[in-house]
Amino acid sequence: QMQLVQSGAELKKTGSSVKVSCKASGYSFTYRYVHWVRQAPGQALEWMGWITPFNGNTNYAQKFQDRVSFTRDSSLSTAYMELSSLRSEDTGMYYCATPIDATDAFDIWGQGTMVTVSS
Amino acid sequence: EIVMTQSPATLSVSPGERATLSCRASQSVGSNLAWYQQKPGQAPRLLMYDASIRATGIPARFSGSGSGTEFTLTISILQSEDFAVYYCQQYNNWPRTFGQGTKVEIK
Numbered sequence: 001q002m003q004l005v006q007s008g009a010e011l012k013k014t015g016s017s018v019k020v021s022c023k024a025s026g027y028s029f030t031y032r033y034v035h036w037v038r039q040a041p042g043q044a045l046e047w048m049g050w051i052t053p054f055n056g057n058t059n060y061a062q063k064f065q066d067r068v069s070f071t072r073d074s075s076l077s078t079a080y081m082e083l084s085s086l087r088s089e090d091t092g093m094y095y096c097a098t099p100i101d102a103t104d105a106f107d108i109w110g111q112g113t114m115v116t117v118s119s
Numbered sequence: 120e121i122v123m124t125q126s127p128a129t130l131s132v133s134p135g136e137r138a139t140l141s142c143r144a145s146q147s148v149g150s151n152l153a154w155y156q157q158k159p160g161q162a163p164r165l166l167m168y169d170a171s172i173r174a175t176g177i178p179a180r181f182s183g184s185g186s187g188t189e190f191t192l193t194i195s196i197l198q199s200e201d202f203a204v205y206y207c208q209q210y211n212n213w214p215r216t217f218g219q220g221t222k223v224e225i226k
Contacts, residue, residue: 035215045155045163045206047215061214095162104210105153105168107175112162 002026004034004096004110014119017084022096022110029077030054032098035106036070036081040092051079086117121145121209125218131226138194140221142207147187151211154183154192157220158203166205167192197223 007021022034036048049060051070058070064083072079079096094113097106122145132138142152150170155163165174167183170190180195194201202225207218 044219045208045217047208047217049214059213063214097162099210100165100168100174103151103153103168104215105165105174105208106155106163107165107168109162109164 002098002108004098004108006094006096006110006113009114009116011116011118012086014087014117016086017082018086018115019080019082020094020096020113020115022079022081024077024079024098029072030074032101032108033104034070034072034079035097035099035104036068037095037097037106038092039095039112040089043092048081053079083115086115088117088119091115091117120214121148121212121216123207123209123216123218125205125207125221127221128219129222129224131224132197133226134197134199136197136226138197138201138223140192140194140205140223142185142190142192142218144188144190144209146212148209148211150186151209152183152185152190153208153210154181155206155208156201156203157206163206194223 003025005023030053033050035050038046051058053072069082096110098108124143126141152170154167157163171183182193204220204222
């Protein structure tokens, strides 16, 4: 079945960077966009942007544009999200997700990666 | 940015009753709206897309309606496993945006 499996929890220092991976299986990796969604503890979901595995094109939410980078390794069917200049407000669960064709309704989600930022 | 406003913030319902959740968009999103269910410690689960289409495997007791700026998710007969937080999300405009969620709790 279609599945996204993310890397494990991270504990980071303020000002550092974090890189989260998202490995796809059960479908053709290049066929579906990969989106990233963040959720601060007890808070709502926040869309960060997408990458198209086919050619690596990206689209970032303005809020994250200066600090985030999405990449992919198609040979590994894996997408990556790197967030730099971490601050305490970046603490939260980071999800990758992929949408139903011709929509941006996300039917497949990774299990989430908890990123904790502490000084 | 389109702001999605959900109401109520918390809905207290007894098992077997009907639950009606609302989502309002700050401008028209057509029918480009999804609903998700999230339980503690879990990733969101897609319930509805294109406002009224049930995602694969979603029981018929879930239904969605609306277009433009006003949307509704109805759970016709609440089961114990339906107590969770529900989010709406628009995908008509960039950036994609979510509502702040409605928590459906046991009355």
